[in-house]
Amino acid sequence: xxxxxxxxxxxxxxxxxxxxxxxxxxxxxxxxxxxxxxxxxxxxxxxxxxxxxxxxxxxxxxxxxxxxxxxxxxxxxxxxxxxxxxxxxxxxxxxxxxxxxxxxxxx
Amino acid sequence: xxxxxxxxxxxxxxxxxxxxxxxxxxxxxxxxxxxxxxxxxxxxxxxxxxxxxxxxxxxxxxxxxxxxxxxxxxxxxxxxxxxxxxxxxxxxxxxxxxxxxxxxxxxxxxxxxxxxx
Numbered sequence: 201x202x203x204x205x206x207x208x209x210x211x212x213x214x215x216x217x218x219x220x221x222x223x224x225x226x227x228x229x230x231x232x233x234x235x236x237x238x239x240x241x242x243x244x245x246x247x248x249x250x251x252x253x254x255x256x257x258x259x260x261x262x263x264x265x266x267x268x269x270x271x272x273x274x275x276x277x278x279x280x281x282x283x284x285x286x287x288x289x290x291x292x293x294x295x296x297x298x299x300x301x302x303x304x305x306x307x
Numbered sequence: 308x309x310x311x312x313x314x315x316x317x318x319x320x321x322x323x324x325x326x327x328x329x330x331x332x333x334x335x336x337x338x339x340x341x342x343x344x345x346x347x348x349x350x351x352x353x354x355x356x357x358x359x360x361x362x363x364x365x366x367x368x369x370x371x372x373x374x375x376x377x378x379x380x381x382x383x384x385x386x387x388x389x390x391x392x393x394x395x396x397x398x399x400x401x402x403x404x405x406x407x408x409x410x411x412x413x414x415x416x417x418x419x420x421x422x423x424x
Contacts, residue, residue, distance in 0.1 A: 201369065234410050236352070243402055243414035244352065255412075287352050291409050294366045296342075296354040 202226050202290050206299025212307045213278045220274045221302045223288035228268050232292035235264055235273045238301075239284045248273065280306070309333040311403050311415035318421045323393055329386040329403030329415055337361075337381035340406035343388045344414075345399035353399075356388065357406075371397075393422045 203226040213219045223233065231251040236244040246255050248264040251271060261276045275282055283306055288299040315327040329341070343356040356377040357366045365377050376389040386403050398421050404411035 232409070238352075243416055245414075246410060246412050249408070249410045289352075289354070289410075294357065295368045296357075298352040298354060301351040 201295055202229060202293055202297050204288055204290055204297050204299040206288055206302060208302060209300065210303045210305065212305050214307045215278055215280060217278045217307075218274060218276045219278060219304065220272050221286055221288075223266075223271045223273075223290075223299045225269045225271075225290055225292075229271075229290045229292035231267060232290060233264070233266065233271045234289045234291060235262075236287045236289065237282075237284045238287065244287065275304075278304075309405060309413040311405065311413060313401060313403055313415045313418035316401065316418035316420045318423065319393055320424050321394055321422055323422075324389070324391045325393065325420060327388040327390070327401055327403075327418055327420070329388075331384045331386065331403075331405070334405065336379075336384040340409075341377075341379060341386045342404040342406060342411045343375075343377060343386075344402045344404055344411060345397075346402070346417075347396075347399045350399075354411075358386070390420070393420075395422050398422050 205224045235248040237247050238244040247258045252264045264273050286302045310332045313329045340359050344354050346352050355368045355371050358377045374392045378387045400417040400419050402417045403415045405413040
């Protein structure tokens, strides 16, 4: 199974900051990584698929990049509505595997 | 509008069985693969199973293989997860999700399963 190492586990940011989360796969995942946002008590919401393709409705301040084993997810100009947990998901190989998550908090 | 509504959760004892359902609407259910994904309390997400649109292929996480069975009834627009030999570590919110080009896109609101004596 592919392991996804996500960091950091938590992040503290001020409004307007840029933050970056990384995920490293245990093997090449050919850009098949997605990023989800989850707010307390809610189901996750898909923000980005295939490394950098924004889903409909995802604000342009969200972005993703990477290749091979190493991927990143960024939020530029953090807004209050971005306070949530974020997860990466590799879907190159079954079983799919999630990163452990990153909790974004306001400083 | 895509809607996925899970049901069938509850409190059960270790070793017992439970069957979850996920009723889909707002899309052609028989054309899409479906996932089950779970989240233990205050923990991260864990993918657990995938079934193809026509039930031709089913895949499981190692943590549930041999104990859980994913199935679907396209005539009823319903996805199922049959869970046997339940353990305390199976306690979680269980989500069904619709695939979009391999990625779980639309998720239900989840159903809670608690395994405790």
